[in-house]
Amino acid sequence: MHPSLSTTASPAAAAFDESDLVRLLTPDGRRVEHPDAAWSGSEDDLLALHRDMVLTRRIDTEGYALQRHGELGLWPPSLGQEAVQVGTARALRPHDMAFPTYRDHGVTWVRGVPPERLLGLYRGSEQGGWDPAEHGVALPAIIIGAQTLHAAGYAMGVLMDEAVGHDDAAKDAAVAVYLGDGATSQGDTLEALSWAASFTLPVVFVIENNQYAISTPTNRPGGVPLVRRADGFGIPGVRVDGNDVLACRAVMETALQRARDGRGPTLIEAVTFRRGAHTTSDDPTRYRESAEEEYWEARDPIARVRALLDATGSHAEALAALDAEADALGEHLRAACRAVPDPDLADLFDRMYVESTPELQEQREAVLAWRALGDEEAAR
Amino acid sequence: MTRMSIAAALNAGLRKALEADRHVMLMGEDIGRLGGVFRVTDGLQKDFGPARVIDTPLAESAIVGTAVGLAMRGYRPVVEIQFDGFVYPAYDQIVNQVARLHSRSGGTQRMPIVIRIPYGGGIGAIEHHSESPEAQFVMTPGLKVLAPSSPHDAYWMVQQAVASDDPIVLMEPKRRYWETGEVGDDPDPLWSSQVRRPGGDATLVTYGPMVATCLAAAEAAAAEDREIEVVDLRTLSPLDLAPVVASVRRTGRVVVVHEAQRTLGLGAEVAARITEQCFFHLEAPVGRVTGYDIHYPPSRAEEHFLPDVDRILDAVDATFDAAGAELASSERPGGIA
Numbered sequence: 120m121h122p123s124l125s126t127t128a129s130p131a132a133a134a135f136d137e138s139d140l141v142r143l144l145t146p147d148g149r150r151v152e153h154p155d156a157a158w159s160g161s162e163d164d165l166l167a168l169h170r171d172m173v174l175t176r177r178i179d180t181e182g183y184a185l186q187r188h189g190e191l192g193l194w195p196p197s198l199g200q201e202a203v204q205v206g207t208a209r210a211l212r213p214h215d216m217a218f219p220t221y222r223d224h225g226v227t228w229v230r231g232v233p234p235e236r237l238l239g240l241y242r243g244s245e246q247g248g249w250d251p252a253e254h255g256v257a258l259p260a261i262i263i264g265a266q267t268l269h270a271a272g273y274a275m276g277v278l279m280d281e282a283v284g285h286d287d288a289a290k291d292a293a294v295a296v297y298l299g300d301g302a303t304s305q306g307d308t309l310e311a312l313s314w315a316a317s318f319t320l321p322v323v324f325v326i327e328n329n330q331y332a333i334s335t336p337t338n339r340p341g342g343v344p345l346v347r348r349a350d351g352f353g354i355p356g357v358r359v360d361g362n363d364v365l366a367c368r369a370v371m372e373t374a375l376q377r378a379r380d381g382r383g384p385t386l387i388e389a390v391t392f393r394r395g396a397h398t399t400s401d402d403p404t405r406y407r408e409s410a411e412e413e414y415w416e417a418r419d420p421i422a423r424v425r426a427l428l429d430a431t432g433s434h435a436e437a438l439a440a441l442d443a444e445a446d447a448l449g450e451h452l453r454a455a456c457r458a459v460p461d462p463d464l465a466d467l468f469d470r471m472y473v474e475s476t477p478e479l480q481e482q483r484e485a486v487l488a489w490r491a492l493g494d495e496e497a498a499r
Numbered sequence: 500m501t502r503m504s505i506a507a508a509l510n511a512g513l514r515k516a517l518e519a520d521r522h523v524m525l526m527g528e529d530i531g532r533l534g535g536v537f538r539v540t541d542g543l544q545k546d547f548g549p550a551r552v553i554d555t556p557l558a559e560s561a562i563v564g565t566a567v568g569l570a571m572r573g574y575r576p577v578v579e580i581q582f583d584g585f586v587y588p589a590y591d592q593i594v595n596q597v598a599r600l601h602s603r604s605g606g607t608q609r610m611p612i613v614i615r616i617p618y619g620g621g622i623g624a625i626e627h628h629s630e631s632p633e634a635q636f637v638m639t640p641g642l643k644v645l646a647p648s649s650p651h652d653a654y655w656m657v658q659q660a661v662a663s664d665d666p667i668v669l670m671e672p673k674r675r676y677w678e679t680g681e682v683g684d685d686p687d688p689l690w691s692s693q694v695r696r697p698g699g700d701a702t703l704v705t706y707g708p709m710v711a712t713c714l715a716a717a718e719a720a721a722a723e724d725r726e727i728e729v730v731d732l733r734t735l736s737p738l739d740l741a742p743v744v745a746s747v748r749r750t751g752r753v754v755v756v757h758e759a760q761r762t763l764g765l766g767a768e769v770a771a772r773i774t775e776q777c778f779f780h781l782e783a784p785v786g787r788v789t790g791y792d793i794h795y796p797p798s799r800a801e802e803h804f805l806p807d808v809d810r811i812l813d814a815v816d817a818t819f820d821a822a823g824a825e826l827a828s829s830e831r832p833g834g835i836a
């Protein structure tokens with residue numbers, strides 16, 4: 120192949136430029152200031168963010184193990200991306216709406232979706248399985264980029280409901296949409312950015328730049344960071360350290376407030392790294408170097424908050440309780456996974472339409488009768 | 500009772516829907532200030548404002564994809580795809596999102612979206628402006644598909660579609676937009692086929708723009724003492740085949756007519772079901788008159804592509820001609836001159 124057509128060269132970790140990242144917590148856990156972002160949370164807030172990240176990681180570890188034990192068909196790991204997911208999602212208010220991807224276990228966790236509901240999707244028992252309105256979080260999009268348009272449309276609805284610009288937390292709402300670096304190549308994403316800019320929509324685009332779309336490294340033509348895509352649409356762009364939960368929360372709060380104030384969309388590029396495989400069917404050793412993985416391991420989002428906590432005082436009791444909570448969550452997930460019911464055949468027909476059709480009812484009766492016959496024979 | 504064109508009937512129906520529910524809103528390219536390229540939305544932005552009748556950027560996937568989000572927020576978007584051939588950039592959103600979200604959410608998330616598509620040929624247009632993609636939506640579980648053929652149906656169906664909590668693709672017969680007819684005071688039941696002309700000798704099954712053509716064929720046949728029953732399917736998904744089955748059991752002869760290409764067109768499904776349900780009543784194989792399995796041709800050849808009265812009557816003749824009966828379903832000589 121002509122070398123200029125190759126997009127698969129591994130980005131050299133050493134050449135990684137961090138100078139333009141908004142950061143409030145260094146990789147070794149020291150607090151720093153930034154002119155455009157501020158964190159003024161309490162010790163308890165810090166512990167709460169830490170808890171969310173630890174439990175998200177536990178959900179992920181369990182998901183991975185359950186797949187390896189044959190209980191799940193597939194699992195997309197979120198290892199290493201806990202800070203961007205938890206930090207940004209914790210900036211949302213209950214009546215805001217989030218549109219996640221298949222990897223955003225931290226987002227669904229923060230929005231209160233019981234984690235066992237996630238398992239149904241990957242076990243093959245459900246294709247989503249919750250009511251988006253109940254939790255303020257849409258079903259994860261599998262089609263890359265599709266959710267960006269849903270978020271833009273939802274944000275149009277927010278505008279039409281006049282739910283921005285009141286300066287009143289109870290009235291104003293905002294929308295967050297999560298996408299990968301790969302998704303920035305999709306037409307839908309560009310249409311959504313164009314739409315959001317055209318209508319000044321209250322939506323925040325959170326690009327989780329985890330460096331790879333399966334095996335394809337982040338496409339940075341001419342070395343242009345993804346955040347600069349915002350320029351072409353005339354919207355603000357922020358490049359944040361995606362492994363720094365404080366910075367993620369801070370920039371998201373600013374972006375959401377801007378949206379709630381009716382001042383329009385923001386694009387956030389959160390620079391992070393997917394430490395695990397793309398999914399459990401992937402082999403990352405075929406497309407990336409161990410040096411790169413080590414570089415990012417040293418930037419672990421949980422370890423740096425933990426270092427800050429250790430430096431600020433003794434939290435032995437809280438941390439021990441968290442360990443126990445994580446173990447209990449793991450146990451619960453393992454049991455809940457096996458208890459996820461198989462799909463109900465009648466249900467699959469019943470939920471096709473709000474108002475079913477005679478034809479579908481006929482097919483439903485036929486398949487149920489056929490199944491009953493099979494069951495009878497098996498019982499004999 | 501009032502007389503009006505199909506375009507005017509759709510306009511009046513949309514107006515009614517906008518008045519009935521403040522959550523109803525229209526989106527599409529050029530539908531506001533211009534009133535749509537066919538003027539179906541004429542005057543609606545003026546009366547309901549630019550926030551309820553929205554001129555969108557030129558982005559079909561976005562038009563449908565944002566309708567999904569609006570539906571999640573409680574709105575009832577009616578989106579216009581400017582022409583049939585432009586629905587494909589939005590096909591992914593229609594098939595993978597609109598059609599699936601109700602089911603994916605365990606039946607909790609409603610998708611009350613109407614996707615209006617002016618479709619079909621016969622207007623001398625350039626390419627991508629004369630397509631008949633209905634079968635692609637009919638074969639998609641989770642969608643419902645309607646094809647009005649008269650001003651009366653256009654007026655009522657668009658309102659029924661907007662009121663429905665399921666996503667509906669409304670196939671509008673663009674070559675008939677300007678044909679006029681009576682709009683009655685009461686709608687027909689939404690999911691029903693209708694006998695448009697009774698007759699005991701043979702049955703024509705059709706929908707959309709071909710209803711008028713089939714009625715003309717039946718008229719011509721009557722002059723030669725052959726009474727042809729014409730059934731308008733109206734609703735393509737779900738199909739209401741009871742009137743078709745009843746008709747074929749009486750006549751024993753049937754031809755299915757549509758503009759779309761033949762292979763796996765709706766006629767294939769209808770023919771299969773008639774065979775399943777009327778086999779011992781049939782005097783001849785089920786005939787089909789359709790477009791050919793080529794791209795919709797340049798407009799100077801479209802008269803050869805589109806089923807017309809002669810091709811339809813020829814296919815009906817074949818069902819009476821025992822020797823020629825097996826030809827009824829295949830290309831007869833002299834098809835595309």
Ligand SMILES: Cc1ncc(C[n+]2csc(CCOP(=O)(O)OP(=O)(O)O)c2C)c(N)n1
Binds near residue numbers: 222261302303
């Ligand atoms: C439209 C579409 N094309 C291809 C795929 C297959 N696929 C699944 S994930 C993925 C990579 C996505 O990368 P990115 O957007 O960076 O997100 P990440 O998985 O890294 O979180 C691909 C190609 C898909 N799901 N949807």
